[in-house]
Amino acid sequence: MPNHESYLREATELALANVAEGGRPYGAVIVRDGEVVARAANRIHATNDPSDHAEMVAIRAASQQLGRPKLDDCIVYASGRPCPMCHAAMRLAGVKQGYFAFTAEEAEAEGLLSAGIYAELCRPLEEQPMQVRHLPLADDPSPYRAWAERKGR
């Protein structure tokens, strides 16, 4: 039985160390069969890459470590509740289990990303502050159809 608290504590220590280096307060550890596959902290201060959240950096590292995009046998430990981007990335990678130590509300109380973004993204597209619009290209071939044909469907 994995020691969830111990891995969460490690993720939290990565977050604290990252703050000391001028970064954001997030860390993540990915574990498979009781072995740590990847450790990461938020890297945006160092790379300017807005996707370099701790969980995302760890997911990318784990995929390279394991040589496959599926992480369905991995557990993700995050110091804070994964944001919607990282949550969806975990889900798309097939992760079945994750743990976090600090909540989105605790982050919000210290002036970090609002917990409200989860709810925002669940509203219909036309009601979200980011305007994402469907503009059909009626006469263009569908990439989806092309993909299905290549797969012999």
Next chain:
Amino acid sequence: MPNHESYLREATELALANVAEGGRPYGAVIVRDGEVVARAANRIHATNDPSDHAEMVAIRAASQQLGRPKLDDCIVYASGRPCPMCHAAMRLAGVKQGYFAFTAEEAEAEGLLSAGIYAELCRPLEEQPMQVRHLPLADDPSPYRAWAERKGR
């Protein structure tokens, strides 16, 4: 006034070319002040990185091109409706506007990622197939508090 259809067509052509190379049917183009800042197709077949969706690869490239994590003056054009990971990544990068040509339902009809994943992620954590659990570390210092203190809050 930007020619949305022309950029969407370019994103769609990237998707079709990627299928011809054995990849997945997704392309994206990021535009700033009428100039293309980044172009990308889904790269998972080449890199094994589960986060290498077209929009995500383009967001990362645009951030490196511009030397900053904020893409609030950029428009994202995607061949297909951005998945929740990419949608959230766009939002977190400050993107205000995006367009897509093909819907999640059209993807689903050809055997690709189910449109249902959007709805799934909007359900309460305990009702989602991926189990993400809050496990507080009561005695550990909060990385959020440490971050706020470093910022002088």
